[in-house]
Amino acid sequence: MERALYAENTAERNGLLQGLDARVKVASTLAMTVAVALSANLWVIGAVFALAIGLAALSAIPIRTLAGHAWLGALVFSGLIAIPAVFVTPGTPVFGSPMTMQGLRTASFLTLRAVDATTLIFLLAYTTPWSHILKSLRIFRVPVVFVVILGMTTRYILLLLETAHDMFQSRKSRRVNRLTPAENRRLAISSSGVLLHKTLHLSGEVYQAMQSRGFRGEVYLLNDFRMRSRDWFAAGAFATSAAAFILLGR
């Protein structure tokens, strides 16, 4: 919930990426991620990383935030997968150790690609309101109903998280002794049951609220995006960069 709130705040800041059309950012993020995934050159992957850092700086996104929210997770998870490759990939040993040069190279590709992709995705999430990201999916011909359901899912996941948090605090306020693991499990299960019941009740009410305002099974979406000259310029610059990275990374 804190991350979602933080992202909403950073998306409202005055920065380079915040001022661009969401569709340009979504398409550019995808293009850059593809360029990183296709690249067989570590320098190209490094260049994309440097570009992302530069964009973050120009968009008032602190590097410390990216490090904590994006890089740490990417390094831990891709590192866990990559570490065995350092030892099991056949090749030249590094200073007589079980590690090989080829293994290190493979592991570097895996982790750096993961770090690049995560940085790009976080940059998009921290500079674009979630609702705009969802609406932008329409440029990839994602059906309207899917976009609307995703938006509603996010909205109600946050609401139910708030409810779960309140339930947890109300339980905490009435608890005196430490609970045994078995009691904790029982409480967790009963809380899940209550939340499920609330969810079912809420979904019924939401459906009625939609019907009340004219919903009859088909959803419509208002596309209020407008491309300005700077958006076209940014789209051209990102497309050219992505193409150059793909060519140089071959």
Added chain:
Amino acid sequence: MLFELAGLTYRYEGVTAIDDLSLAIQEGSRIALLGANGSGKSTLLRLLDGLIFGQSGTIAFCGGEVSEEHLLDDAFALAFRRSVGMVFQNPDVQLFNPTVFDEVAFGPLQLRWATSMIRDRVDEILDRLRIGHLRNRVPQRLSGGEKKRVALASVLVLDPAVLLLDEPTAALDPRSQSEMIDLMMEWGGGSKSVITATHDLGDLEAIADHCFVLDGGKLVAEGRPDSILADRDLLRRTNLIHAHRHGHRRGDRHSHPHLHEIFTH
């Protein structure tokens, strides 16, 4: 006649929420549905809005029957939804879109208004309800009062002839309550029909010119607000007022039924 209910009964899970109810509501009237919790007020609003349907009896809106079958007809459904708007008690139920703008635009989009008209109308209603600054805000970042205003805007944008309000001032601070009542009273220059379900008697005379009192799903009384408020036995019987212990300046303590707001008038 705006709404005419004849012998309407609605049951769910073995409980009779509305019991053989017959009443008539005139066009342009301001109605209060009074009753304690569980008296059937919210259920009646949902029946009036064609969201649920009774097991027996009928509801007619401007002469046309409001039934599941009739609401399958596109022309009737569009006209009915355009004419009748409902604000739910829990605003979180009604705020299902990612932003305030999308929320208010939802109704007009479903009724297939032109895009330029939707943009103009949404901006106009947001400004009128003094929530233009919340245009791009996500619902989870709104206060309780702001959520109620957005929920109201999402219905008023359609400019319905009838507004159904379920406890519109519940869980609001006194200032937001008063602003909400002002908004409801100002809407449509006072010419529209407003049906409010409430158990708050404090602002009854401000929001209604006719009251229906429900108890256990049955209509137990109807009349002008002043005559309903004067009938202390009725109010006590239907749990709308209660006796509680309290002190006076002179220091004595006793208990008797209370209706604080009315005594101050």
